[in-house]
Amino acid sequence: MKLHSFAICAYKDSPYLESCIRSLQAQTMKSDIILCTSTPSPHIKELCEKYHIPMFIRHGESNIRDDWNYAYHKADSRFVTIAHQDDLYQKDYVETLLKYEKKYPDMTLFTGGYAVIKDDKLARFEAVEFIKRILRLPLRLKAISHLSFVKRSILLFGNSICCPVCAYNKERLGEPLFTSPYRFALDWDTLYKLSYLSGRFVCEERPLMFYRVHQEATTKACIADNSRAREEAEMFKRIWPKPVVKVLMHFYQKAYKEYE
Template sequence: MASPQLTFAIPYYRGLDLLEKAIQSVFSQTQSDWKLLISNDGGPDPALDALVARFADSRVTLVHNERNMGMAGNWNACLDRADTPLVTLLHADDELLPNYTAVVMQAVADHPDATLYYCQASVVDENGQPSFSLPDRVKRFIQPQPVGPYTQLTGEAALTRLLRGNFIFCPTICYQKSRLGELRFSSDWRFVLDFDLTTHLLLKEHTFIGINEVAYAYRRHGSNATVEYTQNRLRFEEEIQLFNQLADECARKGWQQARRVAQAKTIIRLNLLYCALTDSLKGHLPNAVQKLRLLTT
């Protein structure tokens, strides 16, 4: 058998039950030529080693970081430790669908010069059941409508579309390490680090390939970092700061359409209004007021 070309790297801190489901989803792949790396960033659960040992497979490696590296540090460690040409950062609370490896490897064969490959995702709740999310539904209308098996994103047009609404589910991305080079996630961010990387790749004229097939289950649940950072407004504060930076960078590059979209921040403002309305309906008026104040930023 040829050496595996793809590593599933799981940055882990807590959530052992969901991690087990994530690992099982790797073993459920229709293609078995993969490696699995679990990078434990000082997680508090002593049962982690026993859980991983139960799978007893030479393709699986568990690494304990010597110190807590934070999200960006652990994500970068996953990229650096992977010894295969392709790396997917599988989130510890998500699951791959059985076809993920097959569709990604086919996309790489069909488009070998792309920097990253992403697929469509289904959104599920903590029990794995379909979950409705209005922002996710809106993004379906923002993303390019599929024509054939793939969508190619590159240049200003791609960046402009992403600035109108980030329709790429970050953990679905498979990175081609040789094309990624030295670019990594920035420790300046806690929420937008994935969007920061993808937008700057587009600014550097990299090519993305979207796979127009669902191959990933993205889990939204109460302890999800997205939920936490939405409630405490950190996501919006970081998004506003990043969009301001991107507007300046687009102006220097002469990408005026992308600059205007970044400056307008329409998708951020719409989400702030939606979240403020949701907070109001739940009786969380102080949270709603604080979100509305960000509209003037």
């Protein structure tokens, strides 16, 4: 089995898809790249042909959970990164992942920091990401990052991990990986479940990816239809008593302004 694959999840005709593909092909250590979509189009097909990327079509209604599980399933490798079509990856992402894979054979999740792109420009300071860095501090203690309470600690005040940076150990975690009913909190719910399983979470605390914020992003849509607030509140209720949830949601809803 190959060590790593990027499985791009493509939805409709993103103007950023080609840039994402090019960042994956520019890796210092090459890995497999596949593209999966439930909304095939001439645009997606042309890019796959141009860059010689296998394209897999999932039939049925589009939804994030099933699309991600399909991409995860189609990737034939030990580690799988579900690449989001709007984002860019640092050229040493795979190299860094494989360095830690060699050092920590029990690693079930690899992740890292990220920088934010707004209006096609790198944002200078993002308060949300700064707070998430603080929340991820326990993962810097890699000698104990296999302990369940350490893994859960980074998820108690929200999801401090950016999903597109993650590489999942398919060999250890099996499939389906995503079983959550949520649309927005899908990744948070999944990571919380994974924190109870054996294996190590490893984080490289520097930007390994550039996360793009734009008007068509799913995060923006989830804020607009209030599903983000509802799902985050439900996740907090699983962890904290109601008075604490109320305080946490007060600050979380203020953070939504980052996407305006």
